[in-house]
Amino acid sequence: MSVTGILGKKIGMTQVFDEKGEVHPITVLQAGPCVITQLKTAARDGYDAAQIGLVEFVKAHKVTKPQAGHFAKSDVAPVRLIKEVSVETVKPGADAAEGEVESNGHVKAGDRVLVDIFSDEKYVDVIGTSKGRGFAGVVRRHNFGGGPKSHGHMFQVQGSIGASSFPSRVLPKTRMPGHMGVDRITVRNLRIRGIDLEENLIMVEGAVPGPRDGYVLISKAKAPPRERRGFAGSGTVDPLKASKKAAGKKK
Known part of the structure; x- marks a missing residue:
């Protein structure tokens, strides 16, 4: 399968232990x-x-006629959520003739996308929508220090926002109170700690934006981190041990 991403849901957080006994927080x-x-x-x-869709039950009256025609063209059942992901094209194929099933390399409309696309990957990028916090002040929204906390002072008021006689206006992008949350957030290079092919579960190290049961887009890491020398596994050379070994041979 040449598709580079998949839609999913955030189940929750827990922790796992590796073979060294170290604990890792995972989502x-x-x-x-x-x-x-x-x-x-x-x-x-x-x-x-x-264009992929998350396979979930959708009531018939929730599907509009244009959507029903779109799904019928590819002979797939109605889906709840649709997103576009990139594909790893082997060779640019010719356009599919009208009435024929579309294809692009190893994928075609109607194919299923499962978690096994990450079997050979170490890192993934996750896109989610952060939790909504409503109308928030500058202390909570922008981590301001606030004012004096003694009696008679308004601690969470941001203070002056003007610029005196010039330019006599509030400058754009001034950090002020306002709506907080419900933002599209991308978390890059989350290490994969485990994959359950039977239940279509993937465990990634670290936090993922959004609430439980929130929809996320999981894709292969665009710029995975390079493995540092001496920390990529048993096949690599530890510089410190190599220098000590070389010094011992010289003696």
């Missing part, structure tokens, strides 16, 4: 199952991508 994600509802090609659409 459990329900990755899919998803289905490819449409393929975008460079020849027709200007770019290569796959």
Whole structure:
């Protein structure tokens, strides 16, 4: 499968122990199952991508007629959530003729996307929507220090925001109270700590934005970190041990 991402849900957080006995906080994600509802090609659409949908039960009256026709074209059941992800194209194929099933390399409309696409990966990028915090002040929203906490003072008031006689206005992007949360947040390079192929679960080290049962987009890491020398496994050379060993041979 050449699809680079999958839709899922945030289940919650827990912790696991590695073979050295060290504890790691992890987030459990329900990755899919998803289905490819449409393929975008460079020849027709200007770019290569796959439109995937999260397979969940959707009531019939929740699906509009344009959506029903869109799903029927690819012969897939209605899905709740649709997103576009990039594909790893092997060779640019020709456009599918009208009425034929679309294909792009190893994928085609109607194929299922499962968590096994991350079997050979070490890191993933996760995109989610942060929790809504409502209307928040500057202390909570921007981590301001606040004013004096003695009697008679308003601790969480930000203070002056003007600029005197010039320019006599509030400058753009001034940090002020306002709506907090419900932002699209991308967390990059989360290490994969385990994959359950039967239940379509993936465990990543660290926190993921959003509440429990919140929808997330999991994709292969675009810029994974480089393994440092001496820390990538038993096959690498530890510089300190190598220098001591060389010094011992010289004697």
